Amino acid sequence: MKIAALAGGVGGAKLAQGLAAVLGPRELTVIVNTADDFDHLGLRICPDLDTVCYALGGISNPATGWGRHDETWNAMAELGRLGAPTWFRLGDRDLATHMERTRRLNLGQALSTITADFCAAWGVGQRVLPMTDDRVASILETDEGDLDFQEYFVQRAFQPRVRAIRFSGLENAAPAPAVLDALQGADGIILCPSNPFVSLAPILALPGVQSAVSAGRSIAVSPIVGGRAIKGPAAKMFVELGIPPSAQAVAEYYKGIIRALVIDDIDAVHAASISRLGILPLICNTLMHDRADRLQLAHQVLNFLTSGWQ
Amino acid sequence: MKIAALAGGVGGAKLAQGLAAVLGPRELTVIVNTADDFDHLGLRICPDLDTVCYALGGISNPATGWGRHDETWNAMAELGRLGAPTWFRLGDRDLATHMERTRRLNLGQALSTITADFCAAWGVGQRVLPMTDDRVASILETDEGDLDFQEYFVQRAFQPRVRAIRFSGLENAAPAPAVLDALQGADGIILCPSNPFVSLAPILALPGVQSAVSAGRSIAVSPIVGGRAIKGPAAKMFVELGIPPSAQAVAEYYKGIIRALVIDDIDAVHAASISRLGILPLICNTLMHDRADRLQLAHQVLNFLTSGWQ
Numbered sequence: 001m002k003i004a005a006l007a008g009g010v011g012g013a014k015l016a017q018g019l020a021a022v023l024g025p026r027e028l029t030v031i032v033n034t035a036d037d038f039d040h041l042g043l044r045i046c047p048d049l050d051t052v053c054y055a056l057g058g059i060s061n062p063a064t065g066w067g068r069h070d071e072t073w074n075a076m077a078e079l080g081r082l083g084a085p086t087w088f089r090l091g092d093r094d095l096a097t098h099m100e101r102t103r104r105l106n107l108g109q110a111l112s113t114i115t116a117d118f119c120a121a122w123g124v125g126q127r128v129l130p131m132t133d134d135r136v137a138s139i140l141e142t143d144e145g146d147l148d149f150q151e152y153f154v155q156r157a158f159q160p161r162v163r164a165i166r167f168s169g170l171e172n173a174a175p176a177p178a179v180l181d182a183l184q185g186a187d188g189i190i191l192c193p194s195n196p197f198v199s200l201a202p203i204l205a206l207p208g209v210q211s212a213v214s215a216g217r218s219i220a221v222s223p224i225v226g227g228r229a230i231k232g233p234a235a236k237m238f239v240e241l242g243i244p245p246s247a248q249a250v251a252e253y254y255k256g257i258i259r260a261l262v263i264d265d266i267d268a269v270h271a272a273s274i275s276r277l278g279i280l281p282l283i284c285n286t287l288m289h290d291r292a293d294r295l296q297l298a299h300q301v302l303n304f305l306t307s308g309w310q
Numbered sequence: 311m312k313i314a315a316l317a318g319g320v321g322g323a324k325l326a327q328g329l330a331a332v333l334g335p336r337e338l339t340v341i342v343n344t345a346d347d348f349d350h351l352g353l354r355i356c357p358d359l360d361t362v363c364y365a366l367g368g369i370s371n372p373a374t375g376w377g378r379h380d381e382t383w384n385a386m387a388e389l390g391r392l393g394a395p396t397w398f399r400l401g402d403r404d405l406a407t408h409m410e411r412t413r414r415l416n417l418g419q420a421l422s423t424i425t426a427d428f429c430a431a432w433g434v435g436q437r438v439l440p441m442t443d444d445r446v447a448s449i450l451e452t453d454e455g456d457l458d459f460q461e462y463f464v465q466r467a468f469q470p471r472v473r474a475i476r477f478s479g480l481e482n483a484a485p486a487p488a489v490l491d492a493l494q495g496a497d498g499i500i501l502c503p504s505n506p507f508v509s510l511a512p513i514l515a516l517p518g519v520q521s522a523v524s525a526g527r528s529i530a531v532s533p534i535v536g537g538r539a540i541k542g543p544a545a546k547m548f549v550e551l552g553i554p555p556s557a558q559a560v561a562e563y564y565k566g567i568i569r570a571l572v573i574d575d576i577d578a579v580h581a582a583s584i585s586r587l588g589i590l591p592l593i594c595n596t597l598m599h600d601r602a603d604r605l606q607l608a609h610q611v612l613n614f615l616t617s618g619w620q
Contacts, residue, residue: 042352042413072382078406082431084413092402096388103352103394121392 008199018298025125035202057122188305191220318509322502328608335435345512367432498615501530
């Protein structure tokens with residue numbers, strides 16, 4: 001069974017971990033958002049890519065969902081002492097990832113090549129693909145002006161009100177090598193419970209991606225549960241963009257792209273209206289508090305793809 | 311009393327520590343070699359400058375003479391895991407120095423400004439000046455071809471045979487602001503027991519420096535003791551450049567620049583011949599094993615500058 005998953009950061013990483021525990025390593029390809037990548041302290045930082053790779057490599061910090069476990073913070077402490085910006089927390093082990101990636105990018109190597117090598121070093125058997133080797137940047141148009149994504153997300157704790165989102169560089173970006181093949185060759189495509197606006201929209205906007213997803217057996221897991229986002233600003237963005245946040249709103253957002261949507265038990269009330277959109281609702285527990293939850297959700301999604309497909 | 315000291319790395323840092331313990335902070339300016347600075351892993355690294363600043367700030371590693379005490383090595387360990395070059399050891403705390411310096415240099419700030427701010431953050435009360443704000447690089451012409459200094463010194467453990475040394479960029483470099491003023495206003499100028507060829511020669515070669523040094527009350531401390539270097543390749547370089555290494559050879563090298571040379575008790579036999587070169591020999595213990603040694607040597611040198619000058 002070949003599965004391609006589209007993922008952002010923490011939510012995507014959790015489901016990817018569940019899928020990785022159920023599938024053989026060569027059965028899973030994770031295509032990861034890179035539109036929130038940014039340059040900081042002279043380093044190229046790819047938060048979603050690292051979160052997914054660290055999770056799959058078993059070297060992530062389970063408490064935060066991002067960064068490394070067994071981490072130290074001595075470089076950061078000394079950077080603070082020297083007056084450097086410290087709002088984006090970089091642990092000592094994590095720093096090595098950004099340093100070596102930056103060094104290799106500066107040598108002209110492709111992000112997808114570097115990522116494949118890093119995965120090999122970290123013991124990640126699954127294939128993890130950045131969505132593109134080109135530079136794309138999410139810009140949040142807010143009531144306080146344009147903000148880079150990490151500025152909005154981390155430094156400002158997503159407090160500014162979002163009016164629109166644009167992706168600089170996306171118009172000239174191409175999917176990374178193997179992205180379209182992975183989608184076209186997949187027995188199932190899973191849109192992880194990541195932010196639709198900032199995590200999955202940029203992947204879907206790459207040439208050929210949306211049509212490959214909508215042509216396949218595509219199933220999304222709603223990142224909105226009971227009208228709220230599990231983590232991050234997804235629900236707040238729905239509100240600010242004029243849409244009441246709900247599993248149904250997610251279904252409407254992905255209409256024409258997905259053929260099924262996994263919604264949480266708590267959102268069972270939306271099943272009929274989602275069904276009327278031509279999207280099959282699958283109701284189960286979607287909260288991933290622990291490893292058992294992640295495994296269970298992965299099983300449910302995969303079962304639906306293999307046996308429940310109509 | 312105003313003292314200006316010219317320093318390279320470990321030997322210079324040790325004497326600077328001794329001088330700092332004896333003098334008031336505003337009495338000491340240390341002018342530090344930057345010709346062995348280099349770019350590595352995307353970072354601008356200034357080994358001598360950091361060694362001197364860390365020593366004066368009481369945050370150096372006394373066991374190695376370079377780097378930070380209370381250091382961790384997690385970034386380096388992970389860099390190694392990712393296949394990055396690890397021959398130049400960068401601790402996690404130390405990394406912050408290079409990162410923030412590189413960030414500020416890339417903003418167009420001067421190394422001397424950055425160094426002054428770092429010293430304030432580290433509680434270094436003495437003035438530490440990079441010899442220049444311009445980029446200079448030491449190139450070792452060896453029997454194995456041209457090597458960058460750190461490549462020769464750290465990666466190759468100074469094993470290749472040196473034929474000549476050149477300093478790329480030195481022809482267009484100017485002394486950093488305050489360097490010439492510090493030398494001209496000094497009651498005494500001390501050439502620390504650093505490598506004459508690679509640590510002090512580039513400082514002396516900057517426009518105006520050698521004439522300021524030779525016009526002042528200038529005293530060097532021989533880095534050659536009993537025909538050997540305390541640390542590093544100084545003695546080996548003398549041999550390879552065709553000069554038997556000795557305190558006398560140091561005197562000949564600095565002839566016309568210094569007016570006195572501190573030599574170790576073990577080299578008392580050279581006193582008469584050094585004297586015949588027109589350089590006053592001062593004989594004492596010059597080995598700095600511990601804090602007491604550093605203080606004693608600093609006292610000896612300063613006593614000579616104040617009372618022993620003829």
